[in-house]
Amino acid sequence: MKRSELNEIIREGEKFIASFGFKLPEFAHWSEADWRKNKHRAGEALRARLGWDITDFGRGEFENTGLLLFTIRNGSADNLKSGRGMVYAEKIMISRRDQVTPMHTHAVKTEDIIVRGGAPLEVQLYNAKLGGGVDESKPVVVRMDGVEYEVKPGGVVQIQPGGSITLEPGHLHSFWGTGGDCLVGEVSTVNDDETDNYFLDMVSRFPDVEEDEPPYRLIVPDYARL
Numbered sequence: 675m676k677r678s679e680l681n682e683i684i685r686e687g688e689k690f691i692a693s694f695g696f697k698l699p700e701f702a703h704w705s706e707a708d709w710r711k712n713k714h715r716a717g718e719a720l721r722a723r724l725g726w727d728i729t730d731f732g733r734g735e736f737e738n739t740g741l742l743l744f745t746i747r748n749g750s751a752d753n754l755k756s757g758r759g760m761v762y763a764e765k766i767m768i769s770r771r772d773q774v775t776p777m778h779t780h781a782v783k784t785e786d787i788i789v790r791g792g793a794p795l796e797v798q799l800y801n802a803k804l805g806g807g808v809d810e811s812k813p814v815v816v817r818m819d820g821v822e823y824e825v826k827p828g829g830v831v832q833i834q835p836g837g838s839i840t841l842e843p844g845h846l847h848s849f850w851g852t853g854g855d856c857l858v859g860e861v862s863t864v865n866d867d868e869t870d871n872y873f874l875d876m877v878s879r880f881p882d883v884e885e886d887e888p889p890y891r892l893i894v895p896d897y898a899r900l
């Protein structure tokens with residue numbers, strides 16, 4: 675993706691998030707120079723890969739297949755192993771109208787996907803087969819705000835603003851905003867986007883960046899150059 679495109683997506687995202695009165699932490703507004711200045715204090719933010727994250731899942735068509743994420747907090751695998759400390763994570767995301775996040779599941783992470791504002795979110799569901807692939811026969815049992823639903827394989831549920839769905843390991847899920855752009859929250863187990871995403875079709879989770887202008891904000895993969 676071009677840096678100019680990433681910059682524009684973040685500028686638009688900031689406006690959309692602010693339109694709901696949702697505030698981001700201070701480091702969301704840091705420039706690259708601010709990151710360099712604060713690097714010695716921000717080790718935990720860098721380790722946990724907090725901040726802006728944009729993906730087109732390697733398809734090169736962000737409007738059709740893509741997601742803007744901002745990781746607000748995230749613990750570590752060590753915490754999870756010991757069962758102490760920060761074993762949780764939180765993100766805020768924007769899933770635009772008909773902008774698909776492709777079908778995937780997680781081995782470790784259980785996530786609540788929450789519609790914080792804007793348009794409803796549609797979520798398509800399957801069970802993952804042991805060893806990979808889609809289970810076309812077994813209904814998917816999910817909880818939405820603590821209430822259990824049985825969904826046919828490949829069925830689509832619609833989540834209204836204020837509502838949420840709990841996705842557990844083995845739940846294959848794909849989602850998109852419907853009728854408009856959707857402000858999506860995620861509250862989950864510790865998150866490792868490098869190792870715990872299993873997409874049905876091969877995708878690249880982080881974009882290769884073509885530097886055609888300076889970054890307005892850094893995205894998570896940029897931290898390697900600090």
Ligand SMILES: [Fe+2]
Nearest residue numbers: 778780785847
């Ligand atoms: Fe997911």
